[in-house]
Amino acid sequence: MFSKLCSKSYHGILKICRTIADLEGSGDIKVNHITEAVQYSSLDRKYWD
Secondary structure (H helix, E strand, C coil): CCCCCCHHHHHHHHHHHHHHHHHHCCCCCCCCHHHHHHHHHHHHHHHHC
C-alpha cells in the first residue's frame, strides 16, 4: 500500500494517523486510523495540486 509513496508523504500520513489515534484516545495506530489518514491525504492532493 505504501510502496509508491515518497518518504515525505509516508511520514505525513503517519503524523495524521497519530493525530487521529490521539483524538480517539488510542495508544496505538490502528487500521481504521491509517484508512482515514489516507483518505484525508488523497483529498489534499485532489484539491490542492
